[in-house]
Amino acid sequence: MADSDLREVKLGSRELFKGHFLHAFCDQVKLPDGATSAREYIVHPGAVMIVALLGDAVGEVQVVLERQFRYPLGQVMIEFPAGKLEPAEDSQRCAQRELLEETGYQATQWARAGQLHPAIAYSTEFIDIWFARGLTLGQRQLDQGEFLDVFTASSTELLQWCRDGQVTDGKTLTAALWLQNVLMGAWALNWQTSVAADAPR
Amino acid sequence: MADSDLREVKLGSRELFKGHFLHAFCDQVKLPDGATSAREYIVHPGAVMIVALLGDAVGEVQVVLERQFRYPLGQVMIEFPAGKLEPAEDSQRCAQRELLEETGYQATQWARAGQLHPAIAYSTEFIDIWFARGLTLGQRQLDQGEFLDVFTASSTELLQWCRDGQVTDGKTLTAALWLQNVLMGAWALNWQTSVAADAPR
Numbered sequence: 001m002a003d004s005d006l007r008e009v010k011l012g013s014r015e016l017f018k019g020h021f022l023h024a025f026c027d028q029v030k031l032p033d034g035a036t037s038a039r040e041y042i043v044h045p046g047a048v049m050i051v052a053l054l055g056d057a058v059g060e061v062q063v064v065l066e067r068q069f070r071y072p073l074g075q076v077m078i079e080f081p082a083g084k085l086e087p088a089e090d091s092q093r094c095a096q097r098e099l100l101e102e103t104g105y106q107a108t109q110w111a112r113a114g115q116l117h118p119a120i121a122y123s124t125e126f127i128d129i130w131f132a133r134g135l136t137l138g139q140r141q142l143d144q145g146e147f148l149d150v151f152t153a154s155s156t157e158l159l160q161w162c163r164d165g166q167v168t169d170g171k172t173l174t175a176a177l178w179l180q181n182v183l184m185g186a187w188a189l190n191w192q193t194s195v196a197a198d199a200p201r
Numbered sequence: 202m203a204d205s206d207l208r209e210v211k212l213g214s215r216e217l218f219k220g221h222f223l224h225a226f227c228d229q230v231k232l233p234d235g236a237t238s239a240r241e242y243i244v245h246p247g248a249v250m251i252v253a254l255l256g257d258a259v260g261e262v263q264v265v266l267e268r269q270f271r272y273p274l275g276q277v278m279i280e281f282p283a284g285k286l287e288p289a290e291d292s293q294r295c296a297q298r299e300l301l302e303e304t305g306y307q308a309t310q311w312a313r314a315g316q317l318h319p320a321i322a323y324s325t326e327f328i329d330i331w332f333a334r335g336l337t338l339g340q341r342q343l344d345q346g347e348f349l350d351v352f353t354a355s356s357t358e359l360l361q362w363c364r365d366g367q368v369t370d371g372k373t374l375t376a377a378l379w380l381q382n383v384l385m386g387a388w389a390l391n392w393q394t395s396v397a398a399d400a401p402r
Contacts, residue, residue, distance in 0.1 A: 003268075003270065003277045005348065005350070006268065006269065006270040006277055006348050006349065006350065007270050007277070008270055008272050016218050016220060016223070017217050017218045017225060019217060019225075019227060019241045020239060020241065021241045021323065022217070022225055022241040022242075022243075022323060024218060024220075024223055024225065026220060027272070029272060031346055031348065032348045033348075035346060037346050038221060039272040039273070040220045040221065040222045040223045041223075041272065041273040042223075042243070042273075042323070067204075067207065068207065069204065069207040069208050069209055070318075070321040070322065071209050071228070071230060071240040071242065072240070072242035072243075072321065072322070072323060072324055072325045073318060073321055073325060076204045076207050076208070077318070077321055079321070114363075114364070114366050114369070115366060115369050116369050116370070116371045116374055117271075117274060117278070117369050117370055117371060118319045118320045118371040119319045119320045119324060119326070119371070120271040120273065120274055120278055120280070120370050120371075121271065121273070122222065122223060122243070122273060123273055123320060123324075124273045124274060125320070126369075127371075145232055145236060145238050147206065147207050147232065147233045147234075148207065149206070149207065159382075159387075162315075162378065163315070163382065163387075163388045165315050165316060168315070168316050168317050168318050168327075169317070169318055169321050170317045170318060170319040170320070170321075170328075170371040170372065170375055171371065173317055173374070173375040173378055174371055174374040174375060174378070176378055177363065177374055177375070177377055177378040177381070180378070180381070180382075181360075181364065181381075186360075186364075187364045
């Protein structure tokens, strides 16, 4: 399928706003029919999300989740650990760092599952989806001003919460799709043994 | 689990920017430890997404999908039909309107599956997830300056594209979670017979 009937071409760009977090632009674009229009969007550094699996020789797989107050929605959300990439930071190192900082867990094995784009109409953000296993629990190191509770749940519980509306965070719902298919054996992961996040490379 | 250790309290708010599409605010907030911080976010009217099922007496279920150029990412994305709520518009009416406008399909049966929040760190946006069946194809009515291709795919194809990275749109990945569980019989939908989108109420 060719894209020439769909593509938009940038004619110019101006910064709308640069805050501590939000960085917005408005571009003038040429539409496929030759008309011009404007596109407003947020530039985002990208992020990672971690599905950390807790093995249990007898029971089913447990995952590490967080409860975090999300100000734009005014409510506490259930989510997988996640965080933004630092400048020039490697995606896997970011995943190791965020998991350790937010939950205290380190993992011996990592697998990159895929990527999602949370808000394609108005943000450049991508989120790399990482799975982790071989967990050991240490001390978490939350950023100043960061408040979140860490807990574990079974994959069955998580999927029930996705169905019942207790989980509505888009990235976590996407991770649930991955988790379900990995656990069913339908989607394979390419596990790699990894050094700890704070070990020298 | 109590939320008092997580909740942030609004102290004040100022508008950062009001564009044609983006409307951004910065609020001063009191953190759980009593410190103050700032929260920047986009106010969004909310949206709907439609998973329209094409019955086939012999084969597997097909879904109606779109290919649309998404300027912030600079690429054509595979997505379920979706659109923003008009002021005071009912969610189901919006779903009926968007499906008809973008694809030309009308449906006799509708079921609200759930809701997702695509970007909980910086947007108030919610997306209501609707399923539709009993489809008849008419003429689509794209908005001026709107360009998108409509096509159908089997649920198997869609799930392969989610696994392989050809589908990375977060809302579509969430819809795939719903579709997979509905088709497996794990998650039930409450189907309602509905009048057509352009019929008088």
